[in-house]
Amino acid sequence: MSSSPTPEERDKKDKEDRAREKEEQAKLPYKWTQTIEDLDVTVAVPGNLRGKDIVVDLKKTYLKIGVKGQEPVIDVRTAYMLHPYILYATRLSR
Secondary structure, eight states: OOOOOOHHHHHHHHHHHHHHHHHHHHTSSEEEEEOSSOEEEEEOOOTTOOGGGEEEEEETTEEEEEETTSOOSEEEEOSSOOOTTSOOOOOOOO
């Protein structure tokens, strides 16, 4: 019979899991954060591109983001519904 982990063991494992997840996320070409209500995806693109050069395909359970003529940075089907009518893009700097 196995016993439950102690609170200290759970805390240690949680910290290790968060560190591993942070390391994995840092390797991605985008930043993805979400809550129950919001999904924020940040993708860095070269400053010489214009809005018409960017591809964003957002459907109820599908998201694709990239530069026209290149492999998408994100191309994912989700298990949960997205709300495509709540979409905006912001250029932070040139």
